[in-house]
Amino acid sequence: MAFNSLADFFAMGGYGFYVWLSYGISFLVLAVLIINTLTKRKKILKTVTQRIAREERIKKAKNRKDTL
Amino acid sequence: MWKWLHPYAKPEKSYQLAGKLLPWFVVLTVITFIIGLLWGLLFAPADYQQGDSFRIIYIHVPAAMMAMGAYSSMAIAAFVALVWQIRLAEMTVAATAPIGAVFTFIALFTGAAWGKPMWGAWWVWDARLTSELILLFVYLGIIALYNAFSDKVLAGRAASILTLVGVINLPVIHYSVVWWNTLHQGPTISKFGKPSMAVEMLWPLLIMIAAFATLLGALILMRFRNEILTRESHRPWVRQLALNNVKITGKN
Numbered sequence: 001m002a003f004n005s006l007a008d009f010f011a012m013g014g015y016g017f018y019v020w021l022s023y024g025i026s027f028l029v030l031a032v033l034i035i036n037t038l039t040k041r042k043k044i045l046k047t048v049t050q051r052i053a054r055e056e057r058i059k060k061a062k063n064r065k066d067t068l
Numbered sequence: 069m070w071k072w073l074h075p076y077a078k079p080e081k082s083y084q085l086a087g088k089l090l091p092w093f094v095v096l097t098v099i100t101f102i103i104g105l106l107w108g109l110l111f112a113p114a115d116y117q118q119g120d121s122f123r124i125i126y127i128h129v130p131a132a133m134m135a136m137g138a139y140s141s142m143a144i145a146a147f148v149a150l151v152w153q154i155r156l157a158e159m160t161v162a163a164t165a166p167i168g169a170v171f172t173f174i175a176l177f178t179g180a181a182w183g184k185p186m187w188g189a190w191w192v193w194d195a196r197l198t199s200e201l202i203l204l205f206v207y208l209g210i211i212a213l214y215n216a217f218s219d220k221v222l223a224g225r226a227a228s229i230l231t232l233v234g235v236i237n238l239p240v241i242h243y244s245v246v247w248w249n250t251l252h253q254g255p256t257i258s259k260f261g262k263p264s265m266a267v268e269m270l271w272p273l274l275i276m277i278a279a280f281a282t283l284l285g286a287l288i289l290m291r292f293r294n295e296i297l298t299r300e301s302h303r304p305w306v307r308q309l310a311l312n313n314v315k316i317t318g319k320n
Contacts, residue, residue: 002113002120009110013120018185022124022178026131029177030283033170037290044297048310051301 079296080305082156086289086296093286100279108272115269124182126272129256130280132175135203136238138168138284142210143235146228158224159299161231162214163291167284169207176200187251195244196252199237206234220299 003009012019075081108126115122142164149157179197180190191197210227217223245254256265257273265273300306 001110003110012123013114015119015121015185018121018181019123022127022181025177025181026127026174029170029174033167033287036166037287037294040294041290041297044294044301045310045313048297048301048307049314052307052311 077154077156079156079300080303083293083296086293090286090289090293093282093289097279097282097286100275100282104272104275104279108276112269112272113266118186121182121185122269124178125256126276128175128178128182129273130277131171131178132200133277134280134284135168135171135175135200136241137281138164138171138288139203139207139231139234139238141288142168142231143238146231149224149228150232155221155224155299156296158221158228159295160288160292161210161227162224163295164288165207165210165214165227165231167287167291169204169211171280171284172200172204172207176204183251192251194250194252195248196241196250199241199244202237203234203241206230206237210234 010016010020076085104126109123112123114120142161145157145160145164148154149161176197179200183192184190210230213230214223214227217226244250245252254264257270297306297309
C-alpha cells in the first residue's frame with residue numbers, strides 16, 4: 001500500500017484537493033449520465049402506456065350509443 | 069453465409085440482442101472499476117516527479133481514450149447509416165454522442181485539475197487541449213443537430229453527416245503532441261514500443277481503460293435501446309413491452 005494512514009490517503013501527498021476534485025466531478029457527471037439514461041427509458045414506456053390508455057378511452061366513447 | 073445477420077436489421081431483434089449483452093457489460097464495468105480504482109488509488113506507488121497528483125491519470129487517460137474511441141465508432145456507424153441507409157446505425161450515432169460528450173468533458177476537467185498543480189495553470193491554449201475542446205463542441209453540435217429536427221429520419225441523416233465531417237479532428241488530437249511543441253506530455257502508452265511507465269503503475273491504468281471501455285459499451289447499449297423504443301413507439305411489440313412493464317412495476 002502506498003499510504004501509511006487514512007489521513008495520508010486523503011491528503012494525497014499535498015495534492016488532495018486536485019485529485020479528489022477530479023475523481024469527484026468525474027463520478028458525479030457519470031452518475032448524472034447513467035440516471036438520465038435510466039429515467040429516459042421509464043419516460044418512453046410511460047408515454048406509450050398513456051397513449052394506449054387514451055386510445056382505449058376514445059374507442060369506448062365512440063362505441064357508446066346513448067350520446068347526442 | 070451471412071444470413072444469420074439479417075434478423076438483426078430488425079429493430080426488435082437488435083433491441084433483444086442489446087438487452088442480452090447489457091448485463092455482461094454492467095458486471096464487467098463494476099468489477100474493472102472496483103479493481104482499477106483500488107489499485108490506482110491505494111497500491112500504485114507515487115510518481116517520483118509528480119507525487120500523488122499523477123493518480124489523476126487513472127481517469128484522465130481512459131476518459132480521453134474512450135472519448136475518441138466513442139467518436140471513431142460513431143463515425144463508422146454514421147458511414148454505414150449514410151451508405152447503406154441502415155436506420156439502426158443512425159440510432160447508434162444518436163445513442164453514442166451524449167456519452168462521448170460526457171467522456172470528453174471528464175478528460176478536459178481532470179486535465180485542468182492536473183494542469184493546475186503541475187503547470188501552474190488550469191487552462192492553456194495548447195494544441196492538445198484546444199483540439200480536445202473542439203471535440204467537445206463537435207459532440208455538442210451533433211447532439212443539438214439531432215434534436216433540432218422532429219423528423220428523426222432527417223435528424224439521423226444530418227447528425228451522421230456532421231459526424232463524418234468531425235472525423236478530421238481525430239488525427240489532429242492524436243498527433244497534436246507530436247506535430248506541435250505542446251505543454252501536454254507525450255503519449256504514455258503507444259501501440260509501438262515499450263510504454264514509458266513502470267509496470268506497477270501501468271496495470272491499474274490498463275484496467276481503468278478496460279473499465280471505461282465497458283462502461284462506454286454498457287451506456288451505448290442502454291441508449292441504443294432507448295432510441296429504438298422512441299422511434300418504434302407505435303409498433304405492437306413496443307406497446308406490448310410498455311404494458312408488460314407497467315404490470316411488473318404495478319404503477320401507473
